[in-house]
Amino acid sequence: MSGAPVAPHPGSAQKSPTTPAETIFEARGVNLRFGGVHALTDVSFGIRKGELFSIIGPNGAGKTSMVNCISGRYRPTDGKVFFKGRDVTGTTPNHRAALGIGRTFQNLALFGHMSVLDNIMVGRHHLLKNNFLTGPLYWLTGARKEELAHRREVEEIIDFLEIQHVRKATAGTLSYGLRKRVELARAIALKPDLILLDEPMAGMNLEEKEDMARYIVDLNEEFGMTVVMIEHDMGVVMDISHRVMVLEFGKKIAEGKPEEVLADPRVRRAYLGEDDVEDDVPSASSPPARKEVA
Amino acid sequence: MTLLFQLLVNGLIVGALYGVVAMSFVLIYKASRIVNFAQGEFLLIGAWTCWWLLTSWQLPFWIGFPITLVFMLAFGVILQVVVLRPMIGEPIISVIMVTIGLSIVFQAAMKWMFGVFAKPFPQIFAHATMNVFGLQVQTVYVVSLAISLLIMAGFGWFFKYSRLGLAMRATAFDQQVAQSLGISVRQMFAMSWAISAMVSAVAGVTVGVVNGVSSALSFFGIKVFPAVILGGLDSVIGAVVGGLIVGVLENVAHYLDSQWLNWGNMYEIAPFYVLIAILMIKPYGLFGTKDIERV
Amino acid sequence: MPNAATAATHHAASDAPVAPPVAAAKRTMLSVNNIEVVYNDVILVLRGLSLEVPEGEIVALLGANGAGKSTTLKAISGLLKTEDGEVTRGDITFAGERINGIDPDKIVRKGIFQVMEGRRIIADMTSLENLRLGAYTRRDGGVKDDLDMVYGYFPRLKERTGLAGYLSGGEQQMLAIGRALMARPKLILMDEPSMGLSPLMVKEVFSIIQQINKDLGVTILLVEQNARMALQAAARGYIMENGKVVLDGTAEELRNNEDVKEFYLGGGNEERKSFKNLKSFKRRKRWI
Amino acid sequence: DIPIGHLADQSGGTSDVGVPYAQGVSDALAYINAHGGINGTKMAVDSVDYGYQAPRAISQYKKWSSGSDKIVALQGWGTADTEALTGFVSKDEIPAYSGSYSGHLTDPTGKGPHGSKPAPYNFFYGPSYSDALRGMLTWAAEDWKKKGGQGKPKYVHMGANHPFPNAPKEAGEQIAKELGFEVLPPVQFALTPGDYSAQCLTLKEAGANYAYLGNTAGSGISVLKACQTVGAKVQFMGNVWGMDENAAKAAGSAADGVVFPMRTAVTWTGDAPGMKLMKDISKISDPSGNAYRPVHYMAGVCTAYYMKEALEWAGKNGGLSGPNIRKAMYQKKDWVPAGLEGVCIPSTWTETDHRGMTAVNIYRASVKGDTEASVDELVKSGAIKLEKVATEDVPRKPEWLGW
Amino acid sequence: MANVSIIPSGDFKTSYAADTTIFPTKTSRNFAILGVVLLLACPAFLDRYWLSLLIQIGYLGIAALGLNILVGFTGQISIGHSAFFGFGAFASAWLNNSLGVPVALAIPLAGVVTTGVGLIFGVPAARLKGLYLAIATLAAQYILQDFFGRADWFTGGSAGTIAEPLTIFGFAFDTDERYFYVVLVAMVVMYILGTNLMRTRDGRALVAVRDHYLSAEIMGINLTKYRTMSFGISAFYAGIGGALYAHYLQFVSVENFTILFSIQFLGMIIIGGLGSIMGTLMGTAFMVLLPEVMQAATKLVSGTAVDTALNLRENIAFLREMSIGLVIILFLVFEPDGLAHRWKQIKAYWKLYPFSH
Numbered sequence A: 001m002s003g004a005p006v007a008p009h010p011g012s013a014q015k016s017p018t019t020p021a022e023t024i025f026e027a028r029g030v031n032l033r034f035g036g037v038h039a040l041t042d043v044s045f046g047i048r049k050g051e052l053f054s055i056i057g058p059n060g061a062g063k064t065s066m067v068n069c070i071s072g073r074y075r076p077t078d079g080k081v082f083f084k085g086r087d088v089t090g091t092t093p094n095h096r097a098a099l100g101i102g103r104t105f106q107n108l109a110l111f112g113h114m115s116v117l118d119n120i121m122v123g124r125h126h127l128l129k130n131n132f133l134t135g136p137l138y139w140l141t142g143a144r145k146e147e148l149a150h151r152r153e154v155e156e157i158i159d160f161l162e163i164q165h166v167r168k169a170t171a172g173t174l175s176y177g178l179r180k181r182v183e184l185a186r187a188i189a190l191k192p193d194l195i196l197l198d199e200p201m202a203g204m205n206l207e208e209k210e211d212m213a214r215y216i217v218d219l220n221e222e223f224g225m226t227v228v229m230i231e232h233d234m235g236v237v238m239d240i241s242h243r244v245m246v247l248e249f250g251k252k253i254a255e256g257k258p259e260e261v262l263a264d265p266r267v268r269r270a271y272l273g274e275d276d277v278e279d280d281v282p283s284a285s286s287p288p289a290r291k292e293v294a
Numbered sequence B: 001m002t003l004l005f006q007l008l009v010n011g012l013i014v015g016a017l018y019g020v021v022a023m024s025f026v027l028i029y030k031a032s033r034i035v036n037f038a039q040g041e042f043l044l045i046g047a048w049t050c051w052w053l054l055t056s057w058q059l060p061f062w063i064g065f066p067i068t069l070v071f072m073l074a075f076g077v078i079l080q081v082v083v084l085r086p087m088i089g090e091p092i093i094s095v096i097m098v099t100i101g102l103s104i105v106f107q108a109a110m111k112w113m114f115g116v117f118a119k120p121f122p123q124i125f126a127h128a129t130m131n132v133f134g135l136q137v138q139t140v141y142v143v144s145l146a147i148s149l150l151i152m153a154g155f156g157w158f159f160k161y162s163r164l165g166l167a168m169r170a171t172a173f174d175q176q177v178a179q180s181l182g183i184s185v186r187q188m189f190a191m192s193w194a195i196s197a198m199v200s201a202v203a204g205v206t207v208g209v210v211n212g213v214s215s216a217l218s219f220f221g222i223k224v225f226p227a228v229i230l231g232g233l234d235s236v237i238g239a240v241v242g243g244l245i246v247g248v249l250e251n252v253a254h255y256l257d258s259q260w261l262n263w264g265n266m267y268e269i270a271p272f273y274v275l276i277a278i279l280m281i282k283p284y285g286l287f288g289t290k291d292i293e294r295v
Numbered sequence C: 001m002p003n004a005a006t007a008a009t010h011h012a013a014s015d016a017p018v019a020p021p022v023a024a025a026k027r028t029m030l031s032v033n034n035i036e037v038v039y040n041d042v043i044l045v046l047r048g049l050s051l052e053v054p055e056g057e058i059v060a061l062l063g064a065n066g067a068g069k070s071t072t073l074k075a076i077s078g079l080l081k082t083e084d085g086e087v088t089r090g091d092i093t094f095a096g097e098r099i100n101g102i103d104p105d106k107i108v109r110k111g112i113f114q115v116m117e118g119r120r121i122i123a124d125m126t127s128l129e130n131l132r133l134g135a136y137t138r139r140d141g142g143v144k145d146d147l148d149m150v151y152g153y154f155p156r157l158k159e160r161t162g163l164a165g166y167l168s169g170g171e172q173q174m175l176a177i178g179r180a181l182m183a184r185p186k187l188i189l190m191d192e193p194s195m196g197l198s199p200l201m202v203k204e205v206f207s208i209i210q211q212i213n214k215d216l217g218v219t220i221l222l223v224e225q226n227a228r229m230a231l232q233a234a235a236r237g238y239i240m241e242n243g244k245v246v247l248d249g250t251a252e253e254l255r256n257n258e259d260v261k262e263f264y265l266g267g268g269n270e271e272r273k274s275f276k277n278l279k280s281f282k283r284r285k286r287w288i
Numbered sequence D: 001d002i003p004i005g006h007l008a009d010q011s012g013g014t015s016d017v018g019v020p021y022a023q024g025v026s027d028a029l030a031y032i033n034a035h036g037g038i039n040g041t042k043m044a045v046d047s048v049d050y051g052y053q054a055p056r057a058i059s060q061y062k063k064w065s066s067g068s069d070k071i072v073a074l075q076g077w078g079t080a081d082t083e084a085l086t087g088f089v090s091k092d093e094i095p096a097y098s099g100s101y102s103g104h105l106t107d108p109t110g111k112g113p114h115g116s117k118p119a120p121y122n123f124f125y126g127p128s129y130s131d132a133l134r135g136m137l138t139w140a141a142e143d144w145k146k147k148g149g150q151g152k153p154k155y156v157h158m159g160a161n162h163p164f165p166n167a168p169k170e171a172g173e174q175i176a177k178e179l180g181f182e183v184l185p186p187v188q189f190a191l192t193p194g195d196y197s198a199q200c201l202t203l204k205e206a207g208a209n210y211a212y213l214g215n216t217a218g219s220g221i222s223v224l225k226a227c228q229t230v231g232a233k234v235q236f237m238g239n240v241w242g243m244d245e246n247a248a249k250a251a252g253s254a255a256d257g258v259v260f261p262m263r264t265a266v267t268w269t270g271d272a273p274g275m276k277l278m279k280d281i282s283k284i285s286d287p288s289g290n291a292y293r294p295v296h297y298m299a300g301v302c303t304a305y306y307m308k309e310a311l312e313w314a315g316k317n318g319g320l321s322g323p324n325i326r327k328a329m330y331q332k333k334d335w336v337p338a339g340l341e342g343v344c345i346p347s348t349w350t351e352t353d354h355r356g357m358t359a360v361n362i363y364r365a366s367v368k369g370d371t372e373a374s375v376d377e378l379v380k381s382g383a384i385k386l387e388k389v390a391t392e393d394v395p396r397k398p399e400w401l402g403w
Numbered sequence E: 001m002a003n004v005s006i007i008p009s010g011d012f013k014t015s016y017a018a019d020t021t022i023f024p025t026k027t028s029r030n031f032a033i034l035g036v037v038l039l040l041a042c043p044a045f046l047d048r049y050w051l052s053l054l055i056q057i058g059y060l061g062i063a064a065l066g067l068n069i070l071v072g073f074t075g076q077i078s079i080g081h082s083a084f085f086g087f088g089a090f091a092s093a094w095l096n097n098s099l100g101v102p103v104a105l106a107i108p109l110a111g112v113v114t115t116g117v118g119l120i121f122g123v124p125a126a127r128l129k130g131l132y133l134a135i136a137t138l139a140a141q142y143i144l145q146d147f148f149g150r151a152d153w154f155t156g157g158s159a160g161t162i163a164e165p166l167t168i169f170g171f172a173f174d175t176d177e178r179y180f181y182v183v184l185v186a187m188v189v190m191y192i193l194g195t196n197l198m199r200t201r202d203g204r205a206l207v208a209v210r211d212h213y214l215s216a217e218i219m220g221i222n223l224t225k226y227r228t229m230s231f232g233i234s235a236f237y238a239g240i241g242g243a244l245y246a247h248y249l250q251f252v253s254v255e256n257f258t259i260l261f262s263i264q265f266l267g268m269i270i271i272g273g274l275g276s277i278m279g280t281l282m283g284t285a286f287m288v289l290l291p292e293v294m295q296a297a298t299k300l301v302s303g304t305a306v307d308t309a310l311n312l313r314e315n316i317a318f319l320r321e322m323s324i325g326l327v328i329i330l331f332l333v334f335e336p337d338g339l340a341h342r343w344k345q346i347k348a349y350w351k352l353y354p355f356s357h
Ligand SMILES: Nc1ncnc2c1ncn2[C@@H]1O[C@H](COP(=O)(O)OP(=O)(O)OP(=O)(O)O)[C@@H](O)[C@H]1O
Pocket: A034, A037, A038, A039, A057, A058, A059, A060, A061, A062, A063, A064, A065, A066, A106, B294, C160, C162, C166, C167, C168, C169, C170, C171, C196, C198
């Protein structure tokens, strides 16, 4: 179901103009309603290829819903979403995975009874060729060769995320933090061009957040994946993201460079809850994460 | 007054009976997500107990029947304590398998205790049959219809509003969470099994009165599956509605079959075709709550 | 052993129960003595863990992923059973009464309520029903008022009348916390309450925690990854690492401990390094 | 000893008739052993309940038919297992006496016009289901005339879509046409008890006069009751396994007037020279000697006795090999086992025709008043009576062989 | 000194290939091979009774594996498996009788035909979940049973149909001794195929669908396709099993393919262990042997003091039935995760021995 390619100058509503060349994903006037609940109202934005794009906003603002619209879990009530210039509004999640969108989940969604290894191998699904006919004839059809080849790549991902020690463990029995890491590994295994991370650092202590941040940065810089990240830890968001979009009550209230966005009083009020400017106002550059101390 | 109309009436009346049995399924399911394959045997046990009280002890029905209900309550609790308690927290399907084991045990035990021959129920109503819209039907059917509506109303309220009702639903949703809230999973299970056993006794006695008591009655257990599903596994009202629908379906199917098609056996099979058709449109039955798809 | 200078007591592999000075003053409400926890009869997770929670205090329990924090809480609340885990050694006493091996629901009735990791709300019920279930063990009439109290804390929950399963992650987290408040327990075990909450909400939640601790005198054992906030709210803290307590002391002491600064609070007194320019290799700190 | 296998259904779906029949067989065999056995050697009878589950019957059979002491003959039971074993017994040449009377077991060569598979080693005592129905329909035709019924009587076959009820279906409908019945489309009802008012209402609507109940007692009772309730006045014709004292008791007044075929010349209360031996045999499992035995018990005894005499003959003529025993079955015409005269009905088997009995004794159940008491008492008090109404001799038409 | 311990503690695998073999260790593989060799020798020293039991375990085990792939691996409960088993039986007989397809070919073909039927009845799986789907399969059970009863051309109607014995180049496999090998080969092949399926792409996809279908979809798995497919696969196994059954009995009757039979199939895989291939075989053996054992046990009881005390006589049958039920219950109370799980634990224990903990 291929749609018309993106018009040269999409979303004139957009502040930061994007040319199709560099826009990998674009949402145009996305609305999402659940009965009375307006999860998203007329949200438009574009994500440039190779950028690290963060979505922040108060709880229930519609961040996850937005990501769901990108990955195809939800279909916008109206509005369109474009991926690599194609209108993918109507396509199913599994189709989008094949197109190159991978993601992790806010509430863990691992395959609890599978080993970590298999969990990640599932990520290779759309890259593997063998099927229910060739698979069973393991040795005769080259399924074995293929499986092993992919296994090798998976092992690289495992090394990259430093989860060798739980390779064989049953995913369901891992601790929260480890599970989040395995989820990331599984998403990476898809070899996506666009990877969506829903609160990848929730439930991690500083040390682990640092690791996670490092992985994400590497994903973005080394592996050249475009990353969309939802995160509540402003420290991380400010430090590593190129651009930030802020949602509130399903509406986009700001978008732009981290420090710009942070400067926006609405954001500070709605999100950080720093209603009135205190005596030690942080310069936009210094991360407010530390301000929570105050 | 036409044959079709008579069949419709009959369908409704018998459907109500299916409704009762269906409810006894729902009760257990709502508290534990377990489908009880021994339900048919529960029904049988209820029937035999009442029969025994009425024949061996010559008790009048209005005494014997309440005693039966009390006995079934106790039976439900004991069963839960002895057999099902150890299974708490185990995979649902294993528990379902246990209920299958139970049905084997009870089936044999009943035959052992009461023999393999069908036994007639003593006359309990002054008039064994009565006239409904010009159709002669067994009085006991009509009575059970009334009872079933009562039970339905009762449980409808119970699960929506009462504290225990909520607790049962919580237990069904996630035993660990339920316990973390201070809900005694054991209590909930014991309760639901007891009530369910009692309800199935009502049905057991009814079918017993009509067909005579024999171990074959336990077949009603499986027979009502379509009704349960049609209404929605976890809906008390659905159970009764499902029962009525299946009852009517059977009769209408039989009507078409006997009048025109002459394929034979539509009576038994048609409900299943309709069942699938309805499920394809409403995957959770008519009143079942759909589970949450949220990531 | 690095920077033994700090006031905080390190105890490497020692199993000796700790009797911190503070505890001496207040009556200890909960004490965990040298427990060992095994999952599925094979996986040993807690290896002789001990901690104490004085009555009316907030105690923080910090540690890396997989250290065994949640396991510790589950061991206390008895929920371990439901995951075929068991306490194979040591004992847990609550208000002077040994409670290991008791069924979770009974423990709740004794006044210990756990807010489980990962929300765990009852998805196919409304948030109101969820809250009512929080008060399941209560008999007193106060439920109504507490309901208003919770709605006061989290107005969002009042707006969302649909099934709880459709709430956003954060909303669900609020619901989970609200549910605990509804129970009015003596001791709340909180497993990462701030997870998935916006900075605003995190503040909110922590002020709530302090508030109920002060006003309602509820004792709280707090497992938290946001060490900064936790050590602010808490009076004492424990730091654990694969199944053992490796460091403990007053919040004050811990905040000033160099290692804690570096690995939990982010940066010591020198300027905090940005997440951006972390070296791909970094020193890992382990006490054992 | 002479190893004999005995498959019984005491716990399964057909146990209501399986128990008395099996009791008859084992009592008889025990009695024979107690009185000199077969030419002086005892039979080692292995009675096994297989709960009417074919797979169990098979593995049990394999057990018997393997190893050192292979059974020389098999006392079988139901349709499912008999059909499943037919192939095996003919390969192993082990005569099998079944409680299943379906027509195609009567064709030893498989050359019958209806080309069912050959069943050279299957025997049963009694009229085949088809012949029994043929007999009853013949009676029904006369009965209709006698009653002075106007026009064509209407006949309908009722039963589940299963081997047992269907066995005599075509045979019945075919002869019904010949006899001038109007054949209504068959009415189906499940093998299990349930509400069959719908069926009865249609019977009533269609104005059926004679209906054959093909199922076993359990569901038959439901139909009888339902039809009584809705007031469908139909002359029901039960089948061999569908009606007996217990069924009559359970169905109560609803069973009043139902006719059904009987495999013995008398019931337990009847008197015939053979009844003495019958009663002695009964004492094996009931020393007090005052238990009432339902019709299936007596049928079981007769079946066992035919096997006994066959074994004896074979023993005297070349030993107890399968083929010999089979041969023995063909020795006598109008054969009645010694001592059971007037009880077992004269039967004749030949190499090409295993329709042992074609004479159909038709009985009517009469039930008066309530039926709470035990069967013995009910029969004594005359609340339940089984009265003979006629004996129909069904011709041995070759084209009816095997169905 | 690595080869001292039978099961090496920890992973000593040096290549991914070595890490993806069917059997975790050389020893275990050798044991398996040894087992097969022993089985090959069985007809030499086992009598027909035992052979027939083994044969039953064989063809039931094949069908049960199919069910386990559906229920255990894909998480779709089915209580209509015996209907597919029956369809395979009839199909094979029909292909051979009516179309003259040689039995050796008819058996696999029957599997294929049954797959088609399975796919048809798998369609609801696209929309239905859990017990709703389970009951839909119950519908399949009844609808097919009814079909068997009326489709004279295909099943010989309620009278049933004959199935010729399997003959290859004039050599007839018509005795237990011979047919045993047919079943053995079929079983080994089908089990190897099954094992391979479960460790390759589509097998993993099935399990993923079971564990978390929402994220499975996000991982690029087409839910509808795999939910339906697993019905097809399970039907294929059922068909093969049924076909083998048909040509063993050489007679097929609608009577045998009842809901009770379907429930027995469920019993096999639950007791054996959901989602375990070897467990399936263990469970099948359990369910086949249990009645036999109980039979033998009650035989011992009869005539003893117990017998007379309880005045059992023919009631002994009920005692047996009850103990069968009780054994199933007790088993599940003590091993709710099935034989396979217990087996794993034993292995885990020895792996860490003597340092378990
Ligand atoms: N499937 C659904 N049905 C009904 N309401 C929904 C559904 N999904 C989301 N919502 C509502 O839409 C709003 C936005 O939800 P969403 O999960 O996107 O918030 P969020 O920004 O991710 O919040 P958080 O930071 O807490 O995760 C919430 O109020 C939620 O109740």
